[in-house]
Amino acid sequence: MVEPFEHAVARHGATVLRVCRAVAGRTDGEDAWSETFLAALRAWPDLEPGTNVEAWLVTIAHRKAIDVLRARARRAVPVGDVPEGARPLVGRVEDGRDLDLWQAVAALPTKQRHCVALHHLGGLPYDEIAALVGGSAAAARRAGADGIAALRRIYGTTEGEHA
Amino acid sequence: MTHEIERDTVPSRWPSGLPLPPDEDLAALHTTLARRAQDDGLLDVAYRTVDAPLGPLLLAATPAGLVRVAFEVQDHERVLEELAARVSPRVLRAPARLEDVARELDEYFAGRRRTFDVPVDLRLLAGFRHVVVEHLADIGYGRTTSYAAVAAAAGSPRAVRAVGTACALNPVPIVLPCHRVVRSDGAPGQYAGGAAAKVALLELEQRVGP
Numbered sequence: 119m120v121e122p123f124e125h126a127v128a129r130h131g132a133t134v135l136r137v138c139r140a141v142a143g144r145t146d147g148e149d150a151w152s153e154t155f156l157a158a159l160r161a162w163p164d165l166e167p168g169t170n171v172e173a174w175l176v177t178i179a180h181r182k183a184i185d186v187l188r189a190r191a192r193r194a195v196p197v198g199d200v201p202e203g204a205r206p207l208v209g210r211v212e213d214g215r216d217l218d219l220w221q222a223v224a225a226l227p228t229k230q231r232h233c234v235a236l237h238h239l240g241g242l243p244y245d246e247i248a249a250l251v252g253g254s255a256a257a258a259r260r261a262g263a264d265g266i267a268a269l270r271r272i273y274g275t276t277e278g279e280h281a
Numbered sequence: 282m283t284h285e286i287e288r289d290t291v292p293s294r295w296p297s298g299l300p301l302p303p304d305e306d307l308a309a310l311h312t313t314l315a316r317r318a319q320d321d322g323l324l325d326v327a328y329r330t331v332d333a334p335l336g337p338l339l340l341a342a343t344p345a346g347l348v349r350v351a352f353e354v355q356d357h358e359r360v361l362e363e364l365a366a367r368v369s370p371r372v373l374r375a376p377a378r379l380e381d382v383a384r385e386l387d388e389y390f391a392g393r394r395r396t397f398d399v400p401v402d403l404r405l406l407a408g409f410r411h412v413v414v415e416h417l418a419d420i421g422y423g424r425t426t427s428y429a430a431v432a433a434a435a436g437s438p439r440a441v442r443a444v445g446t447a448c449a450l451n452p453v454p455i456v457l458p459c460h461r462v463v464r465s466d467g468a469p470g471q472y473a474g475g476a477a478a479k480v481a482l483l484e485l486e487q488r489v490g491p
Contacts, residue, residue, distance in 0.1 A: 122365040122372035124328075127314070131307045133292065148310060155314050159323050163370050219300055238294045239302060266296055275298035 119165045126162070127155060130172050133240060134179045140223045140235035141183035146190060147220070150183040157182065176240035180232070180250055222272050223265075229253075230265030237262045315375035325369035327378035328361065334390050335478045338455075340379045343368060346400030347382055350453045352474035367405060386455065392489040395422035397456045405452040409440065413447035420461040423486040427465045449473060455482065 134154055139147030157178055165174070223231055232251050236242045237258075244262065245255040291301060318324040326348065328341040339357040341349040341364055348368065351360040365372050376383075381399050388394035396418075403411055413435050420426050432444045448459040454473055460482040464470045472479035 120362075120366050120370050122326075122361045123370055124361070124372055124374050127311065127373070131311070132305060135305050135307065135310070136292065136302045151310055152313055152317060156317055156321065156323070159314075159318055159371055159373070160321075219302055238296065239292050241293050266299070269299055270296075273299055 119162055119167060119169070119171075123159055123162050126158065126171050126175065130175050131155075133172060134175050136239040137176050137179045137235045138183045139220050140239050141180060141232060142186050143224055144218075144220045146186045147183065150179060150186045153182040153186065154179040172240075173242055173246065176236065176242055177246075177250065179240070180236060183235075222269055225272075226265050226268055229261045230268065233258050233262035234265040234269070238266065311374070315373055315377065318371075318373055319375065319378070323371055324373055324375055324378070325371035326364050327373060327375035328364075329374060329376040329379045329383070330357065331379075331383045331386060333386060335474060335481060338386070340382050340386075341372075342378050342382070343402045343404070345404075346402040347379075347453055347456060348402040348405065350455055352454070352478060354475055355473060382456070389455070390485070392485065395489075399456065401453055401456065403452065406447070406450065409435070409437065409443055410447035410450055412436075413444050414451050414453075414457055414459070417448075417451065417457040417459055417462070420458055422458075423490055425461050425463045425483065428462055428470075429465055431462055445470075458482075461486075 131151075135147065135151050138150035138154065141147070142150050154175065158175055165171075223234060226234065229251060233244075233247060236247045236250065237244060242250075244259045247258045247262075248255040251258060251261075295301065315324065315327070319327070322344075324344070326341055326343060328339060328349075330337045330339050332338075336353045337357070338353075339349065339351040339355075339360055340347065341351075341361075349360060349364060351357060361372055382397075385394055385397050385399060389397070403414060406414055413431060416431060416434050419434070420431075428441050428444045428448070429438070431448075432438050432440045435444065437443070444462070448462050449471065451457055451459040451473065454460065460472060460479045462470070463483075469476060469479045469483065
């Protein structure tokens with residue numbers, strides 16, 4: 119790429135942060151964001167012109183978010199520490215405004231969480247997601263749909279999906 | 282910021298009916314990224330803009346020094362693209378590296394500074410143009426000289442037109458004072474920031490006094 123790297127940060131910073139937070143949680147997601155853009159900055163001069171930069175960044179973000187979670191798991195004291203991603207959601211809310219979206223996403227089963235992060239927040243198509251999370255594109259699509267359905271139940275909404 | 286790129290606020294595939302992902306403030310994360318890029322030796326070109334009496338100025342620096350000062354009429358976005366192509370695409374908004382330059386420019390415009398002490402990186406110029414622009418630092422504050430005199434000082438008294446070209450391509454105007462080079466008949470002549478900017482700089486220096 120011969121484009122200034124700042125363009126990639128300005129255009130895709132928000133998307134990358136959402137993907138990182140959906141996979142790794144609010145705070146660890148910030149570390150994953152920094153790791154993502156540092157790795158991208160390193161690789162930027164060698165990136166082929168014409169690459170879909172957003173999809174490239176979302177793929178790096180997914181890997182970095184997993185790395186950050188693993189690093190935390192290695193550091194964690196084994197007793198009494200529940201990883202953020204597995205924390206059960208306490209109760210339901212009648213009115214979704216009080217519920218932090220990242221907390222609700224964190225309560226999803228792992229595969230659903232990753233598929234929601236990559237597809238609905240990161241914009242990746244399901245065949246590319248399958249290559250990242252394993253299994254078939256159809257299974258990834260099902261996990262994404264199940265994840266969204268679960269979020270709808272939490273927030274008490276039933277409207278149809280747009281995209 | 283004139284060259285801020287639009288960001289998306291709603292992910293394209295986010296279903297209706299669910300609360301929108303919060304629109305996060307990325308400023309603090311960007312600052313951390315710039316610092317870590319610097320620490321890891323990845324910040325090839327740092328830039329920022331500053332507000333000056335002549336309008337916003339774009340400042341850019343490599344690890345070696347100040348590599349570019351650009352007026353708004355030069356199109357800051359185009360200047361960043363040129364830096365990406367000619368120096369490195371690792372271009373990041375990172376004000377910290379440009380703090381000294383920004384402060385010295387402030388002092389200059391306030392009439393409290395006559396020379397700049399910041400390191401300058403003239404890698405964008407080669408050959409005779411490089412020689413000419415280096416010589417600009419010898420023209421004292423509040424003084425002017427002619428294109429012909431600069432050509433003589435650079436060792437090529439007949440290269441008057443080439444001196445004009447070199448001044449027009451000076452990558453660090455104000456800091457290396459091409460505005461002090463005027464026509465032999467006393468008219469100010471052209472300037473990268475526009476003729477009015479050249480006159481304004483000369484008037485500032487006249488007012489403060491050599």
